Amino acid sequence: MAIDAVRSLWVEPSPTNPPPRGPWDWALVSAFLCWSVVEVVVRQNLAPLPLLVLGTLGVVGPLLWRRTHPLLAVAVGFGTLTIVDVVRILTDAHGALLNSTSAALVLTYSLLRWGSGREAAGGLGVILLWLPVTTVATPTSAADTVGAYGFFLSAAALGAATRYRARVRLRDIDQARAREREQLARELHDTVAHHVSGIAIQAQAGRAVAASHPERAVDALATIEDAATRTLTELRAIVGVLRASQPTEFAPQPGVLEVEQLADHGPTRPCVEVTLGGELGDLSPAVGAAIYRLAQESITNARRHARHVTRVTVAVTGDTEQVRLTVEDDGSSGPTSRSPHGYGLVGMRERATLLGGTFHAGPAVGRGWRVEANLPRTGTPR
Secondary structure (H helix, E strand, C coil): CHHHHHHHHHCCCCCCCCCCCCHHHHHHHHHHHHHHHHHHHHCCCECCHHHHHHHHHHHHHHHHHCCCCHHHHHHHHHHHHHHHHHHHHHHCCCCECCHHHHHHHHHHHHHHHHCCHHHHHHHHHHHHHHHHHHHHHCCCCHHHHHHHHHHHHHHHHHHHHHHHHHHHHHHHHHHHHHHHHHHHHHHHHHHHHHHHHHHHHHHHHHHHHCCCCCHHHHHHHHHHHHHHHHHHHHHHHHHHHHCCCCCCCCCCCCCHHHHHHHCECCCCCCEEEEEEEECCCCCCHHHHHHHHHHHHHHHHHHHHHCCCCCEEEEEEEECCCEEEEEEEECCCCCCCCCCCCCHHHHHHHHHHHHCCCEEEEEECCCCCEEEEEEEECCCCCC
16 A cells, blocks of 8 residues: 555646746745845855855745746755755855755745656655755754754645645536536536427327328428437437436426526515516526526525625626626625635536636625626527
8 A cells, every 4th residue: 555655646747737937936036135135244154155156046046947847946956055065065164054045945845836746756855865965064953953854844745735735626626617517417408308308299299190191291290209309318318427317307497587586575684686687588598597596506605605794686687699697795895704716606607608608706896795697698508
């Protein structure tokens, strides 16, 4: 089992799509360089200036590539420090290095956060090679030596923990999207199955009464029946994989007109007000069902997570090209448990995107929370 664990870590791939180098990276490098200059000016008993410059640039410079090339950054940074410490040992140079070389901790963190398994193993080897060398170049007590090892191991552990947490979040997001795709597939299947079943029944009825009609009409009805039945069978077989063994519902799914049923003016808080306006007829069944589900989920989120909320307003308006859903509540503007990146909102965004629309959720201007979705009338699942 231990061998399998080691092999699993060895083949661990690098995280995908690391953030590109940006202004904050340059700011970090600038901060360490300024720190180095201040130390040179105010500190005493430092190593020779050429070694200080080489050590500082060797550690601080690679910070710009710590996410895209973590092993190279660690090799350059700790390799430079190793060379500097070896020179200090051989020349018997007195004095300490700058404290700004603690940027090496950032490199250690990045190695475990962004490197592959092979890169992490190689980088840790470079770090473990440098640590005993620097303890010889700068003699320290046993406690300080243990502390130095602890610092670097803690930075590596923090990088690994952050990496694991990010991977778990990505997995949860993928699962939320998959659940929303499954729900949308069910609704599309149920809607299509309802209509296709009607086609098959009508074709069978037409065939039964067409005995006295021309043979061509009978053949046409037989073709309709065969095509409808075959299509229904194929839809059930294909989408059945996504349905998690749930029975088919042949009743139509809730649509945009059923959003009015979400209104609640009872004594319990919050009060839910619903208004429908514009052109809402002839919507795609998938779009109508999506508007209903998005409104339902938004109201549920307001009831569960909004603080001091008393009213939720739901507005659905349609025009010749699209239909818009807006849900707002009057909850307090202080910190809440709601996040624009929550898994429920991920699923809602996925549903809107699958139908060719847009979705936005976040704090409203002044107070409360606002959800807005715009969907094309026909829907374009993809």
